[in-house]
Amino acid sequence: MSKRRTLVAGNWKMNGSRAESAALVGAVKRGVGAGVKAEVAICPPFILIPFAAETLAGSPVAWGGQNLSIHKSGAYTGEISGPMLRDFGCSYAIVGHSERRAYYGEDDQVVAQKFGAAQAAGLIPILCVGETLAEREAGTTEAVVARSLDAVLAAHGIAAFKHAVIAYEPVWAIGTGKTATPQQAQAVHAFIRGRLAALDQAVAGGVRILYGGSVKGANAKELFGQADIDGGLIGGASLNAEEFLSICRAAD
Numbered sequence: 174m175s176k177r178r179t180l181v182a183g184n185w186k187m188n189g190s191r192a193e194s195a196a197l198v199g200a201v202k203r204g205v206g207a208g209v210k211a212e213v214a215i216c217p218p219f220i221l222i223p224f225a226a227e228t229l230a231g232s233p234v235a236w237g238g239q240n241l242s243i244h245k246s247g248a249y250t251g252e253i254s255g256p257m258l259r260d261f262g263c264s265y266a267i268v269g270h271s272e273r274r275a276y277y278g279e280d281d282q283v284v285a286q287k288f289g290a291a292q293a294a295g296l297i298p299i300l301c302v303g304e305t306l307a308e309r310e311a312g313t314t315e316a317v318v319a320r321s322l323d324a325v326l327a328a329h330g331i332a333a334f335k336h337a338v339i340a341y342e343p344v345w346a347i348g349t350g351k352t353a354t355p356q357q358a359q360a361v362h363a364f365i366r367g368r369l370a371a372l373d374q375a376v377a378g379g380v381r382i383l384y385g386g387s388v389k390g391a392n393a394k395e396l397f398g399q400a401d402i403d404g405g406l407i408g409g410a411s412l413n414a415e416e417f418l419s420i421c422r423a424a425d
């Protein structure tokens with residue numbers, strides 16, 4: 174089994190002017206270059222990707238898209254495709270973020286299509302899964318996570334997870350300041366890995382499973398110290414270079 178290298182990915186969401194992005198990308202590039210061991214990626218809004226690509230080329234920081242179309246090209250006004258992201262040097266594409274699921278009606282089937290579209294373009298999908306507060310309180314966390322995973326497994330098979338990242342993001346913890354406890358997160362991460370291991374032990378052992386949901390410098394180390402937590406998908410804290418870098422260092 175290959176050793177899993179910790180990945181810290183920053184999801185900027187719909188934030189950042191040109192000037193703010195220049196300062197943020199520059200600071201992250203310098204900070205990571207000064208000796209962060211974890212793999213680091215940022216996912217800016219589409220319009221800022223060319224700028225990130227130019228600034229980060231040749232640096233250890235990777236970049237990716239927050240979303241992508243299920244189509245390669247054509248009459249899909251307003252969409253951005255996997256090949257376009259790849260053309261601008263993206264390594265990753267986030268698929269199935271809870272905000273896409275909640276506000277843009279992306280269900281598990283659409284997310285599975287996006288997962289496939291990312292891989293077809295040579296991108297590594299970061300597949301987000303996670304339960305709402307109501308689902309957790311109803312005791313259906315594992316069922317919800319399993320349903321999202323199974324949709325991708327049904328469409329693409331277990332081998333597809335050799336070139337994918339999973340992010341467990343409890344919806345109730347995203348942007349709320351409420352973090353899952355390391356034990357709560359570890360339990361779901363172990364469940365995810367176990368579900369994949371039932372199909373292929375080596376793939377399950379190699380796949381990186383990130384935690385996302387109000388991660389900060391102050392809570393990152395304990396979360397990343399859990400056996401099945403291989404890094405983080407960071408929203409709000411990725412907009413502050415010092416905070417984001419402290420999370421990256423906590424992953425070392």
Ligand code: PEP
Pocket residue numbers: 184186342346347348349350385386387388406407408409410
């Ligand atoms: C996210 O948007 O993926 C996320 C985890 O956000 P935050 O870190 O702000 O909770």
